[in-house]
Amino acid sequence: xxxxxxxxxxxxxxxxxxxxxxxxxxxxxxxxxxxxxxxxxxxxxxxxxxxxxxxxxxxxxxxxxxxxxxxxxxxxxxxxxxxxxxxxxxxxxxxxxxxxxxxxxxxxxxxxxxxxxxxxxxxxxxxxxxxxxxxxxxxxxxxxxxxxxxxxxxxxxxxxxxxxxxxxxxxxxxxxxxxxxxxxxxxxxxxxxxxxxxxxxxxxxxxxxxxxx
Numbered sequence: 001x002x003x004x005x006x007x008x009x010x011x012x013x014x015x016x017x018x019x020x021x022x023x024x025x026x027x028x029x030x031x032x033x034x035x036x037x038x039x040x041x042x043x044x045x046x047x048x049x050x051x052x053x054x055x056x057x058x059x060x061x062x063x064x065x066x067x068x069x070x071x072x073x074x075x076x077x078x079x080x081x082x083x084x085x086x087x088x089x090x091x092x093x094x095x096x097x098x099x100x101x102x103x104x105x106x107x108x109x110x111x112x113x114x115x116x117x118x119x120x121x122x123x124x125x126x127x128x129x130x131x132x133x134x135x136x137x138x139x140x141x142x143x144x145x146x147x148x149x150x151x152x153x154x155x156x157x158x159x160x161x162x163x164x165x166x167x168x169x170x171x172x173x174x175x176x177x178x179x180x181x182x183x184x185x186x187x188x189x190x191x192x193x194x195x196x197x198x199x200x201x202x203x204x205x206x207x208x209x210x211x212x213x
Contacts, residue, residue: 024050025057029071034114041118043067072119072127076134079108083138087145094149098165098200101142102193105173110189116177135174139166153204165200172196 028050032041043064047054061067083104090100109116119127146162155161176185176192187195 022060025052025060025067026071026074029067030112030115033071033118038118041068068119069127069130071115073130075108075112075115075119076130078111079105080134080137080141082108084141087141090145092149094146094152094204095201097142097146097149098204099193099197101138101145101166102169102197102200103190105138105169106189106193109173109177113177113180113189117181120174120178135170139163139170142166154207155204156208161204165204169196169200 025046029041029046031049032045036045041064043057043061044054046067047057050057057067061070083101086100086104087097090096143159143162143166150158150162153161173192173196185192
């Protein structure tokens with residue numbers, strides 16, 4: 001769990017058994033969100049899924065909203081870690097960086113595909129702030145990872161181009177997660193990553209056409 005969790009009144013446990021108990025609660029919360037949606041998401045439903053008493057949940061969380069924040073914080077932390085690790089292990093070159101970035105996004109969103117729409121729909125101000133911090137982090141990681149390969153970019157402003165790709169790719173990913181159940185594109189997340197990589201590299205590496213003489 002990341003430090004922002006403490007800002008919401010929740011402090012991650014230090015003992016191993018308590019951490020295991022917390023993970024059990026968060027896994028149950030994800031299960032309820034995925035299967036029943038935000039309208040049926042209650043502390044009671046999570047407690048039943050986790051095989052715990054309602055009181056045990058309330059001893060750790062103040063209520064439904066704090067529990068939702070904890071789920072979102074964990075998922076976003078996994079996104080940040082996944083992107084960072086993928087970029088460090090990427091194949092050298094601009095193509096390797098773009099492939100690693102889109103695939104890392106796709107893996108995390110695919111793993112939590114059924115709960116992202118619920119988390120996005122239920123955002124409170126603190127949840128939005130946590131989400132924006134995560135998006136800023138993964139964008140900065142991508143830009144920094146791409147810097148050694150900027151010479152491969154054929155756009156006039158290379159730095160602007162790589163930031164454009166970062167924001168467009170992230171935006172596409174979030175939009176797809178939010179709207180996919182209402183406006184499906186017929187792709188799985190792996191195919192989305194492949195297609196998005198191709199578009200990003202075409203934009204970055206094809207010479208910009210000059211305007212009319």
